[in-house]
Amino acid sequence: SxxxxxxxDLGNERTLAIVKPDGVSGMYTxxxxxxxxxxxxxxxxxxxxxxxxxxVRRFYAEHSTxxxxxxxxxxxxxxxxxxxxxxxxxxxxxxxxxxxxxDASKAKVTHPDSIRAMCGQDLERNCVHGSDSLDSAARxxxxxxx
Ligand code: GDP
Ligand code: MG
Numbered sequence: 831s832x833x834x835x836x837x838x839d840l841g842n843e844r845t846l847a848i849v850k851p852d853g854v855s856g857m858y859t860x861x862x863x864x865x866x867x868x869x870x871x872x873x874x875x876x877x878x879x880x881x882x883x884x885x886v887r888r889f890y891a892e893h894s895t896x897x898x899x900x901x902x903x904x905x906x907x908x909x910x911x912x913x914x915x916x917x918x919x920x921x922x923x924x925x926x927x928x929x930x931x932x933d934a935s936k937a938k939v940t941h942p943d944s945i946r947a948m949c950g951q952d953l954e955r956n957c958v959h960g961s962d963s964l965d966s967a968a969r970x971x972x973x974x975x976x
Contacts, residue, residue, distance in 0.1 A: 835976060836922070836967035843921040844874065846970035848959035851909035854878075858949040858957060859912050865945060866916060869928060875915040875975050883907055889973055898954065905954055913974050922967050925960045932956060 836844050847866070849859050866873060881889075886906040893899050916925055930937040930944025934956040937947040950956035961967035 834968070835971045836961075836964050838917055840919075842917050842919055843964070843967070844915050844917045844971060845921040845925045845961045845967045846959070846974070847914045847916050847925060849912040849914075850906065850955075850957055850959060851911055852905075852951065852955045853949050853957040854912055855909050856949060856957075861948070862912075862945060862958065865928065866914070869918075869924070871916040871918045871921060871925070873914050874917050877913045877974060878910055879913065880910045881907055889970070901954060915971055915975060922961055922964060926962065929958045929960050 838844055849862050853859065853862065863873070883903055886903045887894065890899070890902060890906070893902060896902075918924065928945055930941040930946040932946075933953040934946040934950025935952045937944050937950065937956075941947055945958050946956045949958070961970050
């Protein structure tokens with residue numbers, strides 16, 4: 831079933847991580863991967879791709895009615911992204927904790943050790959993505975893989 835894409839053997843979970851265009855162009859890919867591996871995640875799949883507008887609109891469909899949606903689509907299609915499936919115990923919540931809050935400018939103050947504080951800029955250009963629940967992880971993993 832689809833939700834089984836986010837669950838794995840030994841009680842592990844899988845989540846979808848993306849290094850967004852600002853992270854890739856800012857040369858943060860290797861730092862982010864180093865943090866991922868040092869934090870105990872296994873990188874099960876990875877894919878570098880330049881997303882087209884239709885893919886971004888479908889991936890972020892939950893935000894399609896928001897005023898920032900056109901800007902988000904422009905941002906996410908501005909250059910290549912690195913998409914990864916990460917696996918470990920509690921992968922979904924632990925990856926969200928590592929990346930920090932959505933607004934990278936606030937993360938720099940409140941979560942200075944987070945990935946978004948390290949390589950993000952603001953509420954939109956925040957360098958990385960992480961699935962926010964078991965259902966989203968399954969949907970997002972199946973969007974790009976398997
Ligand atoms: P996330 O789960 O922390 O990535 O945040 P959301 O799911 O709420 O939003 C998805 C992405 O849209 C964020 O990571 C940002 O890149 C962007 N975004 C979210 N909220 C805003 C906003 O209010 N303004 C702008 N310009 N971009 C936003
Ligand atoms: Mg989200």
